[in-house]
Structure formats: structure tokens, C-alpha cells
Amino acid sequence: MHSHAAHDHREPTGKALTSAAQKTLEAAGEQWTAMRQRIFEVLATFDKPASAYDIAEAVSKAEGRRVAANSVYRILDLFVGANLARRVESANAYVANSHPGCLHDCIFLVCDSCGQTTHLDDDAITASVRGVATGAGFSPKRPVIEVRGTCADCEDPD
Amino acid sequence: MHSHAAHDHREPTGKALTSAAQKTLEAAGEQWTAMRQRIFEVLATFDKPASAYDIAEAVSKAEGRRVAANSVYRILDLFVGANLARRVESANAYVANSHPGCLHDCIFLVCDSCGQTTHLDDDAITASVRGVATGAGFSPKRPVIEVRGTCADCEDPD
DNA sequence: CATTATATGTGATATTGTAACGTCGCGGGT
DNA sequence: ACCCGCGACGTTACAATATCACATATAATG
Numbered sequence: 001m002h003s004h005a006a007h008d009h010r011e012p013t014g015k016a017l018t019s020a021a022q023k024t025l026e027a028a029g030e031q032w033t034a035m036r037q038r039i040f041e042v043l044a045t046f047d048k049p050a051s052a053y054d055i056a057e058a059v060s061k062a063e064g065r066r067v068a069a070n071s072v073y074r075i076l077d078l079f080v081g082a083n084l085a086r087r088v089e090s091a092n093a094y095v096a097n098s099h100p101g102c103l104h105d106c107i108f109l110v111c112d113s114c115g116q117t118t119h120l121d122d123d124a125i126t127a128s129v130r131g132v133a134t135g136a137g138f139s140p141k142r143p144v145i146e147v148r149g150t151c152a153d154c155e156d157p158d
Numbered sequence: 159m160h161s162h163a164a165h166d167h168r169e170p171t172g173k174a175l176t177s178a179a180q181k182t183l184e185a186a187g188e189q190w191t192a193m194r195q196r197i198f199e200v201l202a203t204f205d206k207p208a209s210a211y212d213i214a215e216a217v218s219k220a221e222g223r224r225v226a227a228n229s230v231y232r233i234l235d236l237f238v239g240a241n242l243a244r245r246v247e248s249a250n251a252y253v254a255n256s257h258p259g260c261l262h263d264c265i266f267l268v269c270d271s272c273g274q275t276t277h278l279d280d281d282a283i284t285a286s287v288r289g290v291a292t293g294a295g296f297s298p299k300r301p302v303i304e305v306r307g308t309c310a311d312c313e314d315p316d
Numbered sequence: 317c318a319t320t321a322t323a324t325g326t327g328a329t330a331t332t333g334t335a336a337c338g339t340c341g342c343g344g345g346t
Numbered sequence: 347a348c349c350c351g352c353g354a355c356g357t358t359a360c361a362a363t364a365t366c367a368c369a370t371a372t373a374a375t376g
Binding site: 089090107109111112118120122124125128129130132133136137138139140141142143144145146147148149150151152155 | 247248265267269270276278280282283286287288290291294295296297298299300301302303304305306307308309310313
Binding site for chain 4: 189191209210211227228231250
């Protein structure tokens with residue numbers, strides 16, 4: 001996937017991904033706490049965007065104690081700020097960034113049927129989006145590019 | 159603005175816009191009721207994206223009776239479906255479509271500081287977004303392209 | 317007019333997101 | 347060791363956004 005990118009995106013998984021996330025967060029001058037690790041791990045295991053409440057529920061179950069959505073939001077905000085996670089605006093949900101530390105604007109393909117969300121990078125497109133914004137006298141900070149539609153599996157279930 | 163579009167976009171305002179909206183909705187086989195007109199008018203007078211609750215409140219005040227958010231959502235959904243209005247996903251809010259009847263994918267520039275939102279059309283960009291989605295085996299239905307940032311006025315207040 | 321479909325009203329409830337404030341543990345200064 | 351300040355997290359309350367179920371009203375149709 002996104003093999004068109006100029007640089008290679010090997011996607012770390014499991015422990016490697018968590019470890020990469022830790023390095024990135026610490027490099028940003030933030031602490032890597034047990035709670036943050038737990039939330040990152042849970043987020044990373046979801047196969048589709050997870051809401052803060054989804055995560056709170058999953059963590060609560062895993063820890064055997066109540067974890068409030070509140071706390072999850074705080075940590076998700078931190079993750080988004082440090083590029084460990086992304087918010088999918090059209091789904092009110094979050095996904096782990098599979099290559100933290102590299103900070104593309106990104107494109108999400110969100111299936112209306114199953115919720116599966118694919119992450120693409122296409123610097124040409126995102127640059128042109130920023131370009132038209134700038135051309136209109138606007139200072140772009142965060143392009144939100146998401147495509148709602150139907151994924152291959154739902155479109156054509158063999 | 160968006161003078162690059164292949165066809166002319168004169169932007170109807172006030173009564174002309176309402177009338178254009180009516181024609182479009184009726185052409186879609188839906189009724190143009192007093193309630194729908196009221197909601198469209200109120201939406202069109204907002205100078206920035208309005209939430210369903212903003213609209214419910216404004217209509218309630220204008221009508222001197224309680225109009226529930228519920229009813230507003232129903233009508234907004236209808237409007238979005240008929241292209242009379244658009245939802246700004248990253249703001250949980252809606253804007254009137256200033257040229258109903260013509261249905262571009264569109265690009266919103268949303269100012270994080272003042273909320274002002276500018277609507278651009280750029281068919282080259284939206285086509286390329288749909289293109290990468292299709293290239294990934296995805297069937298795009300509704301691209302969501304929004305740019306969060308700072309508008310000219312907030313960036314550089316003379 | 318009677319029948320049916322569509323539109324709206326109403327209250328309840330679910331989901332998503334923030335605010336305010338308290339507690340705990342950790343590190344630095346004294 | 348003690349105090350202090352700070353960041354992380356817990357806890358409660360609440361605000362904002364969104365949907366559901368069902369009643370009523372209004373419009374379209376025969």
C-alpha cells in the first residue's frame with residue numbers, strides 16, 4: 001500500500017510499533033507512562049477507527065477497573081499532537097499512526113458499510129490542497145482529507 | 159473566488175438563493191414547506207457553519223415557539239442529500255450551498271480562530287482525490303476535504 | 317371524503333466532548 | 347528528611363451533538 005511514496009513505509013506492528021511510539025513521544029519531551037502505553041496498544045489493536053469511548057471500554061475491561069473517557073481523551077489529544085495517532089473527523093474516532101515520527105498530511109478512505117479505514121499518503125495531493133488554501137489567503141495548518149465510500153470487500157464480496 | 163471553475167458561479171443571495179434552493183429541492187421530488195424554507199433561510203444568514211442546535215435556537219427565536227433539534231436534523235439531512243447544504247465534518251456544522259443544483263465535491267477552509275469558513279471548488283484536486291481512492295480499490299462516494307488553519311483576517315489583522 | 321404517505325412535534329435517550337477540581341507520585345531545592 | 351511544584355491521572359458533573367420511537371398534523375391521491 002502507498003508504495004508510491006517517495007520513502008519506504010515499513011509498517012511496524014505489535015511491540016515494534018509500540019516501541020516506535022514510545023520513542024516518538026519521548027522525543028517530543030513527553031512521558032511514556034503505563035496508562036499511555038495501554039491506550040496506545042489498545043488503539044493499535046483496533047482494526048478500524050476507535051472512539052474514545054470504545055477505547056475507554058476496552059481498557060477498562062483489560063485493566064479490570066473503570067477508566068473514564070475523559071482520561072482517554074486527554075491521552076488521545078496528546079497522541080494526536082505528537083503524531084502517534086490521528087483523528088478521523090468524519091467518524092469521530094481515532095487510529096494509531098502506523099509510522100509515528102513521519103508526519104504526512106494523510107488521506108483516509110472510510111468504508112460506510114464496514115467502517116474499515118485505509119490510510120494513504122499522497123504528498124502531491126496534499127500539497128495541492130495546501131496550495132489552493134494558501135492561494136486563497138488562508139494559512140493551512142491541518143488538511144482533513146477523508147473519502148467516504150465503499151471498500152473493495154464490501155463493494156464486491158466474492 | 160473560484161473563478162477558475164469552468165462554469166460561472168454567480169452566487170445568489172437572499173431571496174434569489176432561497177428561490178434557487180426551492181427549485182432544486184422540488185426538482186428532487188421533495189416538498190418546499192414553510193419549515194424547510196425557514197430553516198434554509200436561517201442557515202443561509204449565518205456567516206459561518208451553524209450547528210443543528212444553533213439553527214434550532216435561531217428558528218425557535220424567530221418563530222416564537224420551540225423547534226427541536228430533532229426536526230432540524232431531519233431537514234438538514236434532506237438538504238445535504240439534495241445538495242442545498244453541506245456538512246462541515248470537522249466542525250459538526252452545516253453551511254448553505256450558495257449554488258444549489260450544481261454538485262461539486264468541495265473544499266472548505268475553516269479558520270480555527272474565528273470559525274469563518276470559505277468554500278472552494280477545485281475539480282482537479284477533487285478528481286485526484288477520487289482517483290487515488292479508486293486506485294486503492296475503493297469506491298468513493300463523498301470526499302471530505304477540509305483545511306483547518308487561519309484565515310487571512312485572523313492571520314494578519316491590519 | 318377516505319385513504320395513504322409525508323412532514324413535523326415531542327420526549328427520551330445515546331453518543332461525543334469539556335470543565336473543574338482533587339489526589340498521587342516524583343524530582344528539585346533547602 | 348522536608349517542602350514544594352508540577353505533571354499525570356481519577357472523578358464528577360455537565361455541555362454539545364445526534365438518534366430513536368411514537369404521536370399528531372398536513373398534504374397528495376383516488
